[in-house]
Amino acid sequence: MNRTINRKELIKTVSALLNKQRIVVGGNKENYKRKYHLKYNQKIIDTIIAALCEAIAITIENGDTIWIKNYFKIEPKYRKDTVMKANGFRNTNINTNFIPAHYIPKFIPGNKIKEACRNLTDNMREQNQLHHK
Numbered sequence: 001m002n003r004t005i006n007r008k009e010l011i012k013t014v015s016a017l018l019n020k021q022r023i024v025v026g027g028n029k030e031n032y033k034r035k036y037h038l039k040y041n042q043k044i045i046d047t048i049i050a051a052l053c054e055a056i057a058i059t060i061e062n063g064d065t066i067w068i069k070n071y072f073k074i075e076p077k078y079r080k081d082t083v084m085k086a087n088g089f090r091n092t093n094i095n096t097n098f099i100p101a102h103y104i105p106k107f108i109p110g111n112k113i114k115e116a117c118r119n120l121t122d123n124m125r126e127q128n129q130l131h132h133k
Helices: 007-018 042-061 111-132
Strands: 022-025 034-037 066-068 072-079 082-087 093-099 102-109
Touching: 007 042, 042 066, 042 072, 102 111
Parallel strands: none
Antiparallel strands: 022 034, 066 072, 072 102, 082 093
């Protein structure tokens, strides 16, 4: 818990989830059906994750929004220019910094992400109750 999952660990997790998948390829269901057991190796998954992240970055750079139903929404949010005043010693204004208008990424979690956080909260409560008994 409280770990940062890097790209390599994410690839291993996706690989484990997809390892036993079967994809049906074929034409007429009655006469012709082939099943391929695809072994997703980590190189393929790495390429896919890199392409997905790049596609998200390009979409945001174009000013568009990414929405993956039930998981998340990422959109660029416009921030107006501001002047930040940093009070120095003896409460005098030493530095005045101008921050120009810019965009920031806004992340909106979907139902599955919210449910995962609720489950985490419930699990932590249970662990704390068991620990305090």
